[in-house]
Amino acid sequence: MKVHLVAACGAFGLAWQYELHGIELGVLFLTIAGVLTAELFNTALEAVVDRISPEFHPLAKLAKDIAAGAVLIQAIAALGVGYVLFGDKLLK
Structure with a gap:
């Protein structure tokens, strides 16, 4: 999750530097949200699996x-x- 958050901050920095607008910013926000959401679901699934099946x-x-x-x-x-x-x- 930390790596994804650092990458998101970098992407937002680039968006600000290159003055992305409108659809571009929307796509960026949705993409970042998708990655973070996938990571959260992954973490939740791992916690549930570890709880249900602590042994291999x-x-x-x-x-x-x-x-x-x-x-x-x-x-x-x-x-x-x-x-x-x-x-x-x-x-460029």
């Missing part, structure tokens, strides 16, 4: 791995959004 179980591992994978997919999508929003501005 292959299905518990699978549930945790899938939830972490969902966060990874959302983070990769956020990188794509960042490239679309900032790529041409950063490469």
